[in-house]
Amino acid sequence: MNDTLSLLMNHRSVRKYTDQPVAREHLEAIVAAGQMASSSSNVQAYTVIAVTDPDLKNKLSAHAGNQAYIRECPVFLVWCADLSRLKKAAKTHTPDVPSYEGAAENFIVATVDAALASQNAAVAAESLGLGIVYIGGIRNEIEQVSETLGLPDYVYPVFGMCVGYPDPQHGAGLRPRLPLEAVLHMNGYSEEQSERGVEAYDETSVRYITERTGGQRTSSWSEQMAVKLTTPSRMQLRAFLESKGLNKE
Amino acid sequence: MNDTLSLLMNHRSVRKYTDQPVAREHLEAIVAAGQMASSSSNVQAYTVIAVTDPDLKNKLSAHAGNQAYIRECPVFLVWCADLSRLKKAAKTHTPDVPSYEGAAENFIVATVDAALASQNAAVAAESLGLGIVYIGGIRNEIEQVSETLGLPDYVYPVFGMCVGYPDPQHGAGLRPRLPLEAVLHMNGYSEEQSERGVEAYDETSVRYITERTGGQRTSSWSEQMAVKLTTPSRMQLRAFLESKGLNKE
Numbered sequence: 086m087n088d089t090l091s092l093l094m095n096h097r098s099v100r101k102y103t104d105q106p107v108a109r110e111h112l113e114a115i116v117a118a119g120q121m122a123s124s125s126s127n128v129q130a131y132t133v134i135a136v137t138d139p140d141l142k143n144k145l146s147a148h149a150g151n152q153a154y155i156r157e158c159p160v161f162l163v164w165c166a167d168l169s170r171l172k173k174a175a176k177t178h179t180p181d182v183p184s185y186e187g188a189a190e191n192f193i194v195a196t197v198d199a200a201l202a203s204q205n206a207a208v209a210a211e212s213l214g215l216g217i218v219y220i221g222g223i224r225n226e227i228e229q230v231s232e233t234l235g236l237p238d239y240v241y242p243v244f245g246m247c248v249g250y251p252d253p254q255h256g257a258g259l260r261p262r263l264p265l266e267a268v269l270h271m272n273g274y275s276e277e278q279s280e281r282g283v284e285a286y287d288e289t290s291v292r293y294i295t296e297r298t299g300g301q302r303t304s305s306w307s308e309q310m311a312v313k314l315t316t317p318s319r320m321q322l323r324a325f326l327e328s329k330g331l332n333k334e
Numbered sequence: 335m336n337d338t339l340s341l342l343m344n345h346r347s348v349r350k351y352t353d354q355p356v357a358r359e360h361l362e363a364i365v366a367a368g369q370m371a372s373s374s375s376n377v378q379a380y381t382v383i384a385v386t387d388p389d390l391k392n393k394l395s396a397h398a399g400n401q402a403y404i405r406e407c408p409v410f411l412v413w414c415a416d417l418s419r420l421k422k423a424a425k426t427h428t429p430d431v432p433s434y435e436g437a438a439e440n441f442i443v444a445t446v447d448a449a450l451a452s453q454n455a456a457v458a459a460e461s462l463g464l465g466i467v468y469i470g471g472i473r474n475e476i477e478q479v480s481e482t483l484g485l486p487d488y489v490y491p492v493f494g495m496c497v498g499y500p501d502p503q504h505g506a507g508l509r510p511r512l513p514l515e516a517v518l519h520m521n522g523y524s525e526e527q528s529e530r531g532v533e534a535y536d537e538t539s540v541r542y543i544t545e546r547t548g549g550q551r552t553s554s555w556s557e558q559m560a561v562k563l564t565t566p567s568r569m570q571l572r573a574f575l576e577s578k579g580l581n582k583e
Contacts, residue, residue: 123347
């Protein structure tokens with residue numbers, strides 16, 4: 086196994102950090118690595134906002150379920166899908182022609198662009214000895230987060246990412262994933278493989294959660310997923326996206 | 335610069351491959367690395383279909399703008415956002431409770447999960463000496479692609495990815511990206527940085543495209559983006575997603 090594969094295979098989310106700040110050159114190297122990820126037709130439809138200001142981190146944390154690690158990490162990155170540069174280009178060069186920033190297609194393009202860049206950045210950060218954790222919680226109060234960061238139209242914050250040097254006293258183990266056969270299918274979708282994989286994973290996940298919580302939680306992955314999917318979450322998102330001119334046709 | 339950073343910074347899309355097949359163990363290592371990417375609340379809401387069957391690759395190529403590299407690559411990966419395992423879990427464990435697989439929130443979760451896994455897989459593939467190119471074209475005729483692959487409800491193909499050993503006779507240069515200042519903002523969104531970055535990039539992109547096409551194309555990035563955003567593309571996507579039970583509330 087080469088060093089890069091080994092790095093990828095050893096990823097775990099890091100939620101506790103030392104006091105060491107992230108050097109500006111490292112932040113730039115991380116985002117530059119993000120930029121080298123593929124981008125659909127080179128649209129590069131994302132912007133990342135690096136939050137280092139303590140007050141701003143506190144505010145964002147308050148809007149994202151009060152997660153302490155957003156306040157405590159030295160750098161909090163907010164990865165935004167951003168079609169505003171494209172919209173401006175269309176306004177400048179083809180002002181009298183209708184444009185399609187509101188199409189589901191362009192919503193997917195921008196969301197995926199942001200995600201590919203962020204994952205490259207995550208890998209780059211880990212290669213520099215940093216740890217990260219993705220934060221979906223910034224979609225809890227997405228309107229307030231957007232206002233706090235001054236996001237213009239055609240931009241939305243997809244997720245956050247805490248970055249910092251891992252506190253060695255809080256190392257976490259690797260979390261087991263679904264068996265490969267559940268997610269890798271050959272030459273066509275196999276519901277049978279998916280189901281068999283989930284059955285096996287349910288057993289794994291019970292053992293993992295029981296051990297990790299000292300027996301306080303014992304639910305299987307399927308049970309956890311049933312709770313997750315039947316709990317309404319961030320239902321204002323669609324209306325918010327439409328208000329920003331996104332995902333509406 | 336460490337080996338992983340150097341790998342990330344040297345990414346380019348590869349569209350011509352040698353005849354060397356991709357060993358099953360490498361395919362599995364690539365997808366396993368994808369699985370180690372972060373996943374929102376551990377939902378792992380994606381499935382990847384590895385297409386090696388020549389007839390199937392031909393069909394998919396025909397549905398994706400006839401791109402030759404889909405036919406010619408040894409393995410074509412179709413990365414799908416997949417909420418079907420979650421839906422099944424909800425049906426099994428909480429059959430009488432409404433579930434929210436149709437929410438924009440879960441659409442984003444599944445799309446991002448697929449993208450993070452795919453980018454880890456791309457990095458893993460490149461670390462093994464393989465080359466890749468993302469294929470958005472599978473969204474051209476997304477309904478036919480879904481039928482061809484037998485995708486069930488609550489699943490959609492986000493993008494494809496050709497994987498193979500790069501043909502050394504067709505090495506491409508690095509494509510310049512937007513200046514860092516355009517995409518990395520500190521403590522708040524800066525339209526001014528975005529605009530200044532695009533201005534500089536317009537000059538870079540004219541030089542790059544002029545050189546790359548021997549003067550046949552000379553348009554700036556902004557001009558290309560104006561054309562892109564004013565060209566209706568894949569406008570059936572929203573209706574298709576709704577028909578699959580996705581992105582509808």
